[in-house]
Amino acid sequence: MPIIELRKITKVYPGGIVANRNVDFDVKEGEIHALLGENGAGKTTLMKIMSGGLKPTSGEIYVNGERVNFGSPADALKYGIGMVHQHFALIPSMTVLENLRLGLFDRKLSKDQLIVEVGELSKRLGFDLRLDVPVDALSAGERQRIEIIRLLLRKVRVLIFDEPTSLLCGPEIDRFFQALKQLKSEGHGIVFITHKIREALEVSDRITVMREGRVIAKLKRSEVMDEEQLVELMIGERIVPLPDRPRTPSDKPILIVKDLVVSDDLGVEKVKGVSFDLRAGEVLGIAGVEGNGQRELAEAIAGLRSPKSGEVVFIGENSGFRPSYVPADRVELGVAMSLSVMVNSIIRSIDENSKGRIKALDFAKIGEFAQKVVSFLGVKAPSLGAPVKYLSGGNIQKLIVGREILKSTKVLIAEQPTAGLDARSAEMVRNALSELASKGVGIILISSDLDEILKLSDRIAVISGGRIVKIFERAEFDPKLIGIHMLAAGGYMA
Ligand SMILES: Nc1ncnc2c1ncn2[C@@H]1O[C@H](COP(=O)(O)OP(=O)(O)OP(=O)(O)O)[C@@H](O)[C@H]1O
Numbered sequence: 001m002p003i004i005e006l007r008k009i010t011k012v013y014p015g016g017i018v019a020n021r022n023v024d025f026d027v028k029e030g031e032i033h034a035l036l037g038e039n040g041a042g043k044t045t046l047m048k049i050m051s052g053g054l055k056p057t058s059g060e061i062y063v064n065g066e067r068v069n070f071g072s073p074a075d076a077l078k079y080g081i082g083m084v085h086q087h088f089a090l091i092p093s094m095t096v097l098e099n100l101r102l103g104l105f106d107r108k109l110s111k112d113q114l115i116v117e118v119g120e121l122s123k124r125l126g127f128d129l130r131l132d133v134p135v136d137a138l139s140a141g142e143r144q145r146i147e148i149i150r151l152l153l154r155k156v157r158v159l160i161f162d163e164p165t166s167l168l169c170g171p172e173i174d175r176f177f178q179a180l181k182q183l184k185s186e187g188h189g190i191v192f193i194t195h196k197i198r199e200a201l202e203v204s205d206r207i208t209v210m211r212e213g214r215v216i217a218k219l220k221r222s223e224v225m226d227e228e229q230l231v232e233l234m235i236g237e238r239i240v241p242l243p244d245r246p247r248t249p250s251d252k253p254i255l256i257v258k259d260l261v262v263s264d265d266l267g268v269e270k271v272k273g274v275s276f277d278l279r280a281g282e283v284l285g286i287a288g289v290e291g292n293g294q295r296e297l298a299e300a301i302a303g304l305r306s307p308k309s310g311e312v313v314f315i316g317e318n319s320g321f322r323p324s325y326v327p328a329d330r331v332e333l334g335v336a337m338s339l340s341v342m343v344n345s346i347i348r349s350i351d352e353n354s355k356g357r358i359k360a361l362d363f364a365k366i367g368e369f370a371q372k373v374v375s376f377l378g379v380k381a382p383s384l385g386a387p388v389k390y391l392s393g394g395n396i397q398k399l400i401v402g403r404e405i406l407k408s409t410k411v412l413i414a415e416q417p418t419a420g421l422d423a424r425s426a427e428m429v430r431n432a433l434s435e436l437a438s439k440g441v442g443i444i445l446i447s448s449d450l451d452e453i454l455k456l457s458d459r460i461a462v463i464s465g466g467r468i469v470k471i472f473e474r475a476e477f478d479p480k481l482i483g484i485h486m487l488a489a490g491g492y493m494a
């Protein structure tokens with residue numbers, strides 16, 4: 001008998017969008033169940049229903065064969081069902097231990113008991129948690145481990161992960177999979193939403209594929225032949241990657257970063273003296289374990305964070321110039337969730353009077369540009385007037401990337417541009433970035449996906465512990481060597 005079973009679940013959002021249609025889904029003891037599907041297919045919606053965050057419009061939920069109704073996530077937790085959301089629910093300024101205590105709700109544990117229990121759980125899963133540091137100072141991988149411990153402290157039996165690997169780099173993904181396998185061997189049931197098919201094939205026992213709100217395939221791992229078969233199921237066609245673009249970076253720098261020192265919100269120095277230049281038409285990849293200063297570096301270059309010292313100089317531009325910027329944290333920095341798709345399409349372009357940008361209140365132009373942004377990468381949205389919070393995660397990402405690419409710019413900083421995108425959309429974004437570079441735009445590509453960096457970059461700078469430890473020319477690209485440098489000079493992977 002499955003631990004939890006959803007029967008004939010339909011979800012219609014206010015406004016009439018049908019996100020799930022008659023979906024059957026279940027999770028068994030000791031299995032890893034991958035949930036795949038293109039952006040907007042209905043995966044997050046279904047898992048929110050299974051974990052009490054949303055109520056289905058119709059359909060039934062059974063736990064251990066007993067019919068249940070979840071009024072809230074706390075209800076679902078009582079039945080042993082917990083979800084780790086894409087956007088972590090931790091309080092950044094509080095320490096790890098404080099966050100864990102908050103997650104206990106009605107479980108009464110003294111601080112000492114809590115420390116002992118967290119110690120035992122960490123040991124089983126191979127985690128090495130730093131309990132006294134504020135969450136703000138942790139990498140994405142570390143935050144995820146805290147979320148897992150938080151659920152296990154509540155004695156959950158089913159753990160649901162919504163795109164848990166999209167911001168992690170290779171070694172961190174391996175560690176996450178180790179933990180999943182351990183949880184599975186202890187009898188937990190696991191749901192794993194991912195866009196990376198290789199990952200689903202690597203760890204899962206069963207695979208469910210959704211398209212347009214419906215389940216279109218349920219497979220045992222052993223029934224899957226290859227990655228292509230799954231891609232075809234997901235999007236109905238094969239993806240043929242374009243050949244490498246001709247590389248034509250000029251030798252003229254358009255951006256010079258010199259001795260840059262940047263602190264995070266808590267005043268901790270995250271960028272410790274970084275210097276490099278970016279040339280017109282060049283893609284400069286920045287490889288590193290997430291949390292080694294990438295975000296602060298990107299924000300400082302984008303003009304969103306004042307550096308403590310050092311310089312960011314754009315060559316040949318007037319002083320009002322702001323580069324395009326795709327932030328890794330799309331919810332905090334990328335969009336205003338309750339504002340419309342239209343407003344969010346132009347939100348970083350208004351009030352900048354330099355050439356090619358939009359003046360506020362030119363409605364015809366705003367609508368035209370918003371339509372262009374939506375069409376460019378195929379953002380699925382109910383209408384231009386709908387608030388962005390009605391969009392699926394991947395469609396929000398497409399909106400941000402499209403907006404920043406379409407703005408006329410000389411420099412683009414792209415942080416995790418394909419995180420959360422399905423295979424087809426990710427390929428579209430990579431092609432769009434290549435094309436932008438061939439038009440002479442300089443691109444700083446920050447990504448935890450080393451394959452993506454290797455494919456797109458002309459040079460790769462490795463950042464570790466807030467320093468650029470080495471810059472590789474294309475002829476010297478070597479994933480192994482780059483990996484070694486990522487962990488050098490205080491670059492951590494706790
Ligand atoms: N709060 C909401 N209100 C209205 N519509 C919504 C809301 N949340 C999601 N939707 C719509 O429901 C559909 C399914 O969204 P969902 O987030 O479940 O997709 P997903 O499979 O998780 O996609 P992604 O891979 O992009 O994360 C989408 O068409 C989306 O626009």
Ligand SMILES: [Mg+2]
Nearest residue numbers: 043044392393
């Ligand atoms: Mg989703």
